[in-house]
Amino acid sequence: MTVIAPGIVTDPTPDTVVVGPRSERPEERRSTGVLRRSDVLAILGSAVAAISLTAWLLTQLMLFDGVLPFVLVSYLFFVLIYSIVVRFDESQMAVRDRVVSVIVHSLATVLLLVLAVVVIYTFGRGITAIVHSNFFTADMSQTGPLDPLSSGGIVHAIAGTLIMITIALIISIPLGITTAVFISEFPGRYARLIRTVVEAMTALPSIVAGLFIYATVILTLGFDRSGFAASLAMTVMMLPIIIRSGDVVLRLVPGNLKEASLALGSSTWRTVWNVTLPTARSGLTTAIILGTARGIGETSPVLLTAGLTTYFNVNPFKGAMISLPLATFSFVKSPEPSMVARGFGSAAVLMVLVLILFAIARVIGGRGPGVLTARQQRRRTQQSREDDYRFTARDLGTPPPSVATGLFAGLRRRKITPKGGPS
Amino acid sequence: MSSWTAAPGALVEMSDLLELTAPVAEVPSPREDAPRPLRAAIGGQDRLFGLFTRGAASIVLVIMTLVGIFLLIRGLPALSAAGLGFVTTQAWEPNSGTFGIAAVITGTIFIALTAIVVAIPLATGTALYISEYAPRQIKQALVSIVDLMAAIPSVVYGLWGLFLLQPNILAVSRWIATVFGWIPIFHVTGFDPEDPLSSPTIFTASTFVAGLVVAMMVAPIISSIMREVFTQAPMGEREGALALGATRWGMIRSVVLPFGRGGMIGGTMLGLGRALGETIAVYLIISPAFVIQPHILEKGSNSISALIALRYSEASPFDISALMAAGLALFLMTLVVNFGASIIISRSRSGSASDG
Incomplete structure (x- = not known):
């Protein structure tokens, strides 16, 4: 009923419509779905x-x-x-x-x-292979192709994968993140050139990365095939991925944050270290983990540079090494059913590794830069509340401990919720 | 300044003129009015930091350039020995002097094209489903699943293709060969549809099977790029189309697809780059043949990366040189495709394609 002026009613229906059948049951919400x-x-x-x-x-x-x-x-x-x-x-x-x-x-x-x-x-x-516990504790040195699944395992491949990826990460994280910082913080012709080259290298065929390390480290420098050479090949493959996604994440850091830091008089280096990198931490972690997932699953660079072995070897600089994908590959080339089962077993282990990495990346990197987790938000709120209390206490000229509980309770009642998040 | 005071016919008192011109003398000369040079005083720490990051970036640049240079240096002996025959010879017998990439490079391209032809509809459908049709609640989960699919190691796809897909796909190959055998690329030599006893093994290890496996690997990559550009299609234009009475497909065809055209092409080329370089899955499936094999359903195919993985271990120095030259060809091919892709994608982001 719309009343325009006192006494004038524009809606004539209320008196004429009989509301009987409709008022008997409560009004239903009309479905907006389109499925009939x-x-x-x-x-x-x-x-x-x-x-x-x-x-x-x-x-x-x-x-x-x-x-x-x-x-x-x-x-x-x-x-x-x-x-x-x-x-x-x-x-x-x-x-x-x-x-x-x-x-x-x-x-x-x-x-x-x-x-x-x-x-x-x-x-x-x-x-069928994973259920045998020796699959995770033994290597293949004592196991022939005809032996049953209760003998032999892939511990040498798991160790090899972990060692290689660790070395690759030790090299590629500092190098990759620093390069990403250079591209995003020092824009110019040189930075643009590097960005273009890195982008073109993102889809570098993995076999070419392996071939490159084979040509340089093994043929030109004369080293033997080793785990270290394989991790160098992985590094060549992972670097462009880490740099590219790191650059994207760093560019998403709000400019006003950096400007605020610079305006307070801090140097570029301090700004990057204390503002840009912490703000982009989750995104950078995701970039690294995605690069790791790619590096850990590639077979061909390892095939060319690490050699094949059935022995457990933890020295990356001496002797051949094997990784999980390469072990899978060599197992399934055999016609024996037990070897094929071992291949599927190591593929499953590899996939679990990748799934775990991916889940971690999702949990850490699901948020954009500056968006906090619930716990970070609580901590930030608590800190602001304490600051507010401190300021109020200073304004009142009271020493903090004496009125702490009363004032704090008062602030709580007023529901002070300071803004979380730096942006 | 003084010119307007001496306008024609104007009688100007001497005193007025003095008053007018007097301030002029105080106007600073143009030289002094030049903008103040803005130069920040860079501290020692910052200069060091700049040098440090620049150094790291230069190391990366050097590594990336060395990839191409080293392949060229190592491949040069083989390239100069083979000459122009390197791109026209089909056989691969470096020690007897007859070797070339004609067979392997066409094999690589055939596998990649088969993969792309299969992957494009799958990727477009999935990207459209996620961006336009999927219920809001499961959208984020679907995005994660597709990204996860792109991260699954290629050897796992290879296993799947070798042990599960290949035995099941033979019936499809056979059916295609029976029905479409008159099209040259689907022709299979030695296959007689009338013969019920013909062995299905002539369809194994073919370009088609390898292409299907590679398609499953590149489809998630293409799909996630397409989804990204599809979701960027402007909301106002979408609602405008729907308000004018367009059906959902009408809206997609007139707003989403034209807007995302650049991303679709770029994503496809990126997928093509990955498909060209795929090694292990292809190696596991194909049986290497050193002839140009234009019949994609027939047994025997080849690719550059599979050739390298196959021959690197049993090689003499000259063999290795020939393999390096083949690797260089693959490297250049993916580089060109990739450059094209990144240029097209970066142009499409501007939104300039929205009137298309």
């Missing part, structure tokens, strides 16, 4: 029709055999039948919309399904 029963029925009906038609073609006409062709052909029929069914009560434009929607959904499903199949299949076939 006829849509679901159309999809299900078309699917059933398509599968039946394909089954008939398969059993009666024998046009094809095998599971995958069956799925493909029935999918084609499904799209065709579905478009005809929708055409019965929709316009041409709506039909196109529906068909595209179905196709987009199925393409996304295929990709996600492939991921699920890859993961589950690897674990499913690797489980």
Whole structure:
């Protein structure tokens, strides 16, 4: 009822409408969803029709055999039948919309399904090797190709992977982060050149990285194949990834933060160390972890530079070393079922490593620069509250300890919530 | 300044003129009015810091340049021995003098193209699903899953392709060869659709199977770049299209896809770069053949990276030199594709493609 002026009512309905049947039950919230029963029925009906038609073609006409062709052909029929069914009560434009929607959904499903199949299949076939505890405690030096799974293991490959990636990280983290800082903090022609080169190197084929270290360290400098050479090859591959994503993250640090620091009189170096890097810490961690995940999973650089061994070796500078992907690769080249099972087992272990790294990256790097975790937020709030209390106490001219509890409680009651986050 | 006071016909008193011109003498000369040079006094610490970071960046630059230079130096003996034959010879027998990358480079390109043709629809569909169709609650999870897929080691995909995909895909290869065998690239030599006893092994280890595995590896990479540009499509234009009565597909076709065109092309080229350089998955699946194999369903294929992984161990110095030259060819190819991709992507970010 809208009242324009006293006495004038513009809405005539209240007196005339009988509100009986509506007032009996509480008003329901109207659904804003667009899914109708006829849509679901159309999809299900078309699917059933398509599968039946394909089954008939398969059993009666024998046009094809095998599971995958069956799925493909029935999918084609499904799209065709579905478009005809929708055409019965929709316009041409709506039909196109529906068909595209179905196709987009199925393409996304295929990709996600492939991921699920890859993961589950690897674990499913690797489980026969993983259940033996010696798989994680023994190396392959005493195990022949015909020995059962209860002998031999991949501890040498796990140790090799960890040693190689550690050395690679020791080199690439300082070098990569410093270069990223140079690109983002000292813009100019030289920085642009480096950024372009680094971007072009991000997709450097891993075998070329291996070949490069093979040409320099092993052929030109005359060293033997070793774990150290392999970690150098990994470094060459990981550096561009770390620099590129580190640069992106550093550029996201709010400019007013840096300017505030500079305006307070601190040097560039102090600003970078105390403001830019801590603010971008989570993003930089993500950059490093993503680079690590890429480096840890590559086979070919290690294949060319570390050599193959079945012995447990922890000295990266002497003797051949092996990594998990390379162990997987050499296991599955053997025709023996037990060796293939070991290959799947080491692939599963490798994948667990990558999954863990990725999960850590998500947990740390899910937030943008300057966005705090709940605990950081609480700590920051607490600190501001104490500062506020200190300032108030100073203004009142009171020594802090004497009124601490009372004043603090008073501040709490007023619900002072200082802004968290530096931005 | 004094010119307007002497305007034609104006009678100017001497005293007025004096008053007017007097301040002029105090105006500073143009030389003094030049902008003050802004030069910050850089402290010793900062100069050291600048030198330090510049040094680190220079080390990286040197390493990255050395990759190309060393491949060239090491590959030069083979390149000069083979001459122009290096790009036209199909065989790979460096010790007898006849070797070239004609077979392996076409194999590399065929595998990469097969992968890209399969990966583009998958990646576009997934990117559109995540950015346009997926419920808000699961969107972030889907983004993480696709990124995770891009981080799975290539040897795992290789295992999957070798042990699970290959046995199951043979029926599809056979079906394609039966139905589309009249198209040259789907032709399979020695395959007779009428013969029920024909062995399916002629379809194993083919370009097609290797391409499918590589497609699964590059699709997440392409998809995550496409999703990024699709979500950047301006909200106002989307709502405008919907308000004018467009269906969701109409909105996507008229707003999202034109806006994301640059990202789609750039992402695809980035995926192509990865597909060209993929080693282990391809090595596990193909059976190397040193002839140009244009029939993608037929057994036998090759790629530069698989060639290097296959031959590096049993090689004499000249063999190694030839492999380095092949690696250089692969390196240059990916570099060109990559440069193109990064240029296209960086241009598309400006939003200039939104009127397209």
